[in-house]
Amino acid sequence: xxxxxxxxxxxxxxxxxxxxxxxxxxxxxxxxxxxxxxxxxxxxxxxxxxxxxxxxxxxxxxxxxxxxxxxxxxxxxxxxxxxxxxxxxxxxxxxxxxxxxxxxxxxxxxxxxxxxxxxxxxxxxxxxxxxxxxxxxxxxxxxxxxxxxxxxxxxxxxxxxxxxxxxxxxxxxxxxxxxxxxxxxxxxxxxxxxxxxxxxxxxxxxxxxxxxxxxxxxxxxxxxxxxxxxxxxxxxxxxxxxxxxxxxxxxxxxxxxxxxxxxxxxxxxxxxxxxxxxxxxxxxxxxxxxxxxxxxxxxxxxxxxxxxxxxxxxxxxxxxxxxxxxxxxxxxxxxxxxx
Amino acid sequence: xxxxxxxxxxxxxxxxxxxxxxxxxxxxxxxxxxxxxxxxxxxxxxxxxxxxxxxxxxxxxxxxxxxxxxxxxxxxxxxxxxxxxxxxxxxxxxxxxxxxxxxxxxxxxxxxxxxxxxxxxxxxxxxxxxxxxxxxxxxxxxxxxxxxxxxxxxxxxxxxxxxxxxxxxxxxxxxxxxxxxxxxxxxxxxxxxxxxxxxxxxxxxxxxxxxxxxxxxxxxxxxxxxxxxxxxxxxxxxxxxxxxxxxxxxxxxxxxxxxxxxxxxxxxxx
Numbered sequence: 001x002x003x004x005x006x007x008x009x010x011x012x013x014x015x016x017x018x019x020x021x022x023x024x025x026x027x028x029x030x031x032x033x034x035x036x037x038x039x040x041x042x043x044x045x046x047x048x049x050x051x052x053x054x055x056x057x058x059x060x061x062x063x064x065x066x067x068x069x070x071x072x073x074x075x076x077x078x079x080x081x082x083x084x085x086x087x088x089x090x091x092x093x094x095x096x097x098x099x100x101x102x103x104x105x106x107x108x109x110x111x112x113x114x115x116x117x118x119x120x121x122x123x124x125x126x127x128x129x130x131x132x133x134x135x136x137x138x139x140x141x142x143x144x145x146x147x148x149x150x151x152x153x154x155x156x157x158x159x160x161x162x163x164x165x166x167x168x169x170x171x172x173x174x175x176x177x178x179x180x181x182x183x184x185x186x187x188x189x190x191x192x193x194x195x196x197x198x199x200x201x202x203x204x205x206x207x208x209x210x211x212x213x214x215x216x217x218x219x220x221x222x223x224x225x226x227x228x229x230x231x232x233x234x235x236x237x238x239x240x241x242x243x244x245x246x247x248x249x250x251x252x253x254x255x256x257x258x259x260x261x262x263x264x265x266x267x268x269x270x271x272x273x274x275x276x277x278x279x280x281x282x283x284x285x286x287x288x289x290x291x292x293x294x295x296x297x298x299x300x301x302x303x304x305x306x307x308x309x310x311x312x313x314x315x316x317x318x319x320x321x322x323x324x325x326x327x328x329x330x331x332x333x334x335x336x337x338x339x
Numbered sequence: 340x341x342x343x344x345x346x347x348x349x350x351x352x353x354x355x356x357x358x359x360x361x362x363x364x365x366x367x368x369x370x371x372x373x374x375x376x377x378x379x380x381x382x383x384x385x386x387x388x389x390x391x392x393x394x395x396x397x398x399x400x401x402x403x404x405x406x407x408x409x410x411x412x413x414x415x416x417x418x419x420x421x422x423x424x425x426x427x428x429x430x431x432x433x434x435x436x437x438x439x440x441x442x443x444x445x446x447x448x449x450x451x452x453x454x455x456x457x458x459x460x461x462x463x464x465x466x467x468x469x470x471x472x473x474x475x476x477x478x479x480x481x482x483x484x485x486x487x488x489x490x491x492x493x494x495x496x497x498x499x500x501x502x503x504x505x506x507x508x509x510x511x512x513x514x515x516x517x518x519x520x521x522x523x524x525x526x527x528x529x530x531x532x533x534x535x536x537x538x539x540x541x542x543x544x545x546x547x548x549x550x551x552x553x554x555x556x557x558x559x560x561x562x563x564x565x566x567x568x569x570x571x572x573x574x575x576x577x578x579x580x581x582x583x584x585x586x587x588x589x590x591x592x593x594x595x596x597x598x599x600x601x602x603x604x605x606x607x608x609x
Contacts, residue, residue, distance in 0.1 A: 008401045034390045066602050080601075087445035103361040115353040116446055143362075305399045 001168055001200045007031060007070035008224075009056050031057040032224035033070065040167070043194045043201040045211035047312065048221035057221070058172050061202075063152040064090055064109040075167060088117055091161030095173035098143040098153065099160050106156050107141040110163060117164035124163055131159040134189055151182035158186065162193070169193070171203040175210055187213045208309055220315050221275060227315050239314040241306035242277035245288050249274065250297040259283075259291050350446065351454040358458025363466075372419060373470040380471050384408055386480065387540070406570050411483040412475025415469035420421035420460045420501050421561050422575040423533040427525060433515035442601065449593050453505055459502045465597025468497075482570050483526040489568070492575050497581035503560045506589025506596055507532070509523045513593065516600040537563035543572070557585040 010029045020274060031053040038044050048054050059065040060072055063079030063086055072079060077086045093099075100109040114124045132138055135155040140148060148156065154174065171190075175183045191214055193199045205211065211218055211232065218235060220227040228235055242263055247256075256262075259276065261283030266275040273320035278288055285303050292298060362369075391404045392399070402410065432438040441448045475481060484490060511528055515521040529606065532537070535558035542550055542563045553559050562580040568575045 011503065062443050084445045084447075087443060092443050094439060094443075097437045097440050099444075101357060103364050104357060108357070108360070112353055112357050115346075115350045116444055116451075118350065118445075157391065190528055204521065 001040045001042070001075065002036070003071075003073040004037070004057075004061075005035050005071040005152075007034045007057070007060060007067050007072050009053075009060060009065060009068045016047070029224050031067075033062070034221070034224070036219055036226060036229060038200060038202060040200055041194070041198045042217060043191075043215045044203075045218045046202055046204045046221065047206075047208070047211060048227075049203075049316070052221045053224040054221060055172060058092075058170055058202075058204065062090065062170060063087070075113070088164060089166055090168040090170060091164070091166035093157050093161045093169070093174050094173045095157075095171070095176045098145065098157065098266055100153070100156055102146050103144060105142045105144050105194055106137070106148070109145065109156070109160060113160055113163055119164045121162055123165065127163050127165060128159070129194035131162060134192070135159060136187070146250060150177050151179065154178060154182065154186065156287070158189070166199065168200045168202065169203070171205075173205055174203060175205065175207050183210075185330070190214055208307075208312065210228075220312060227318075232311070235311050235315070236306055237280060239311055239318060240279065241310055241314060243280050243285065244304040245276045245278060245292075245305065246302045246304060247274050247276065247289075247292050247298055248272065248300040250299050253296045256292060256295060259288060351450060353494065354451055354454040355458035355461070358455035359462045360458075361455075362459045362462045369466045374414045374472045376418060376467060377474050379410055380475065383415075383539075387411060400541055400545075401572060402541055402543055402570075405480045406482045406486060406572070407459060407541065408475065408479045409570055410566050412472050412479070412481075413569055414538055414562060415471040415475075415564060417500065418538070419463045419467040420497055421504045421536075422456075422460075422463075422501075422508075423444055423504065423536070423538070423561070424529050426456075426505075426512070427522065428520045429509065429512035430515045430525060433490055433512065434520050441514045443476070447594075449509060449590065449597060453502070453590075456505045457498075457501070460498075484569060484571060489571060489575075492579070493565055493569040496568040496575075496579060496582060498559050499579065499586055500565050502586045503582060504532075504559050506586060506593055507557055507561075509593045510596060513596045513600055531590060532558055532561065535559075536561040537566070541566075554581065557589060560585045 008029065009031045010027045012025060013028050014023045014025050015153065034053070034057060042309075046054055046057070054064065060067050060076055061079060062073075063081075063083035074086055075089050077089075079086050100106065101112065104112075110124075110128060113119075114121070125150040132141070135158065137152075137155060137159065140152050143152075145156065156173070158171075161171075169190075174190075175186060178186065187210060190201060190203075194201050194214070201214070203210065203215070217229070218229055218232050219229050220235075228238070230238070249272055252272050253274070254271060255265045255267050256274055256276065257265055259278075261278045262276045263273075263279060264277040266277075267273070268275070276288065276292075289298070289301055387407050388404065390399060391407070396404070399407070429438070432441065441451070444451070484493075507528070508525070511521060511524050513521075514524055518524065535553060535556065537559060542553060542559055545553070560578075564578040564582055567573050568578055
């Protein structure tokens with residue numbers, strides 16, 4: 001579906017030099033030799049801090065920007081050369097920009113899009129009905145877009161991007177500013193779209209729970225380079241994040257040190273509750289429970305998985321895997337401690 | 340092939356209709372605008388009539404008093420079709436980065452904006468051209484065309500004036516890709532263009548060398564030409580050809596500039 005090879009984009013900017021009337025021209029590299037492929041039917045989260053190059057990549061994928069170098073193919077097309085053909089086959093939602101007509105009722109925007117995308121009327125009607133049903137648009141189809149709430153508008157935006165049945169849906173920050181319920185609803189809808197319709201999803205986001213709920217694969221970018229690419233579970237293991245076994249014991253006990261694979265022990269309530277951080281590749285939760293049970297009677301146990309935020313922070317701290325680009329990211333100290 | 344062409348026309352026709360509808364939404368603003376056009380028309384008639392009184396009748400720059408009064412009312416009506424002072428929407432969309440949406444659709448962004456502007460002008464023709472002209476016809480002496488084709492040619496010329504004006508504004512708006520904000524450029528343009536197009540005084544009042552020089556600019560094509568077609572001042576064919584040439588030239592330049600904008604510059608905003 002998407003094939004990016006050594007994709008780069010730089011911009012020329014001028015900035016003040018400090019001396020009067022002197023300006024320095026310089027090249028800013030927004031995307032630096034990025035390569036990845038996305039297969040049909042995948043759901044990929046494209047994440048990174050502000051200014052990492054996410055939006056620039058999306059603009060190149062959709063043919064809005066021409067790459068400075070490298071090659072990109074989307075749906076087998078060259079986005080910048082065949083922009084219009086490609087536009088008919090993909091849907092794009094820019095979370096912070098509206099593709100609806102501000103002054104017109106929502107329904108009229110949808111009609112207009114039918115003509116712009118040249119969708120057959122029956123197909124259009126069918127999809128519109130489906131989205132109206134699943135996203136609950138009925139109550140505000142005749143309301144001018146300027147009067148919609150953000151949550152309503154986003155549902156409208158997603159519908160607008162889907163009416164021409166795109167093979168690929170690109171979402172740039174789709175959940176930004178939405179309340180919890182609206183986020184949840186949108187995620188469920190997108191997950192359904194991905195599994196039932198096999199629509200390929202690529203989404204950029206800051207909300208890591210979007211990725212956790214929606215995307216089986218995560219692509220992390222920073223300073224224009226790919227830091228990591230893979231399923232979230234694998235990245236968790238790769239960056240060596242510990243899982244934590246929380247044991248509630250029958251009575252206060254001294255810290256349970258010296259168990260194989262455990263890197264850190266924290267105790268609460270006089271040692272009645274102990275948090276054992278362990279490395280998943282050196283031991284398992286089951287083995288650890290057995291080991292603990294030998295030392296003290298257990299009342300209750302639970303396992304806490306590392307948060308996706310921690311995974312990402314650790315990735316930034318580690319820097320790209322290639323040696324030519326040492327990790328310079330100023331991460332907070334707690335994530336820098338060696339595992 | 341034929342169905343493709345039909346779909347293409349259908350698409351831009353729809354966009355034009357949406358443009359019409361967008362502006363038709365704001366009714367009070369429309370009434371207020373038409374009233375303002377009439378009030379300023381009265382002031383301009385008063386000033387220009389004084390010119391004729393001062394020299395004791397006759398004609399100035401090839402216009403007699405009746406033609407001058409007719410020129411004022413047509414100009415007041417055409418003003419909002421041609422839109423010298425508005426049209427900052429694209430600049431704002433470039434400045435805020437919202438232009439990515441326009442660039443991500445299966446359309447030609449310039450053609451889409453032109454279609455929308457045509458719809459807007461269509462609404463302006465009904466709501467803003469008719470009232471001042473009607474007012475002028477009823478209350479003042481009016482120069483009626485002496486053959487029935489003249490009004491038709493006038494409408495064609497008014498449409499071309501709108502396209503030329505759109506082409507120029509589109510070109511200037513695109514400078515926002517490089518300048519990041521082209522409100523300054525547009526501000527200067529708004530002041531200069533209306534005067535050079537013949538809004539304040541007929542271009543016939545200008546000295547001969549200035550009139551000649553203006554033929555090498557698109558400005559007369561934006562306002563003076565449709566008026567001159569209506570009052571039958573000069574050759575209608577020459578006026579229309581001049582308009583067509585500038586319309587084609589400006590639209591082509593816009594197309595080229597848009598292409599290089601996408602190639603070379605930043606599309607702003609994350």
